[in-house]
Amino acid sequence: MASSSMSSSSRNSASSWTAKQNKQFEEAIAMFDRDTPDRWHNIARQVSGKSAEEVRRHYEALEKDIMKIETDQVPIPNYKSISNARGYSNDHRLMKNLKL
Template structure:
């Protein structure tokens, strides 16, 4: 797997769960996360940096947040008005 390859949904969920389990204070954090995801430490650190970059983009307003309220209302309307 190359560093620029895309992780699939399952790998991302494993990664997210491992981040929640192995916090910054965990000894061998990156190795534990690598073991949990089936990736190398190098891949895990690269994926983490992508996550940090994404969060930074969102927090600085460079990526607009979706209008979930409007989306939920539309979905709810469609469910209520099925024929």
């Protein structure tokens, strides 16, 4: 049970990151590589309002997502076709425009 509550809390913390914080995080990750002493503390100093533990967890969550994507564990979204006024689906219209 602890692991399921942990994953939901990490999801909640991931969703509480602002676009600005994510940008700061990305820039800090580029500055401080794996060999940097006190890496998470250095990164946290660059990200407003986040602790070293929060940036480490954020990084680990992103790593897990990337691993799932790279191993094809993320399902491809099933986009529904949207019909236009004439009743043609977008797929049909796009194919017609591409002359396929």
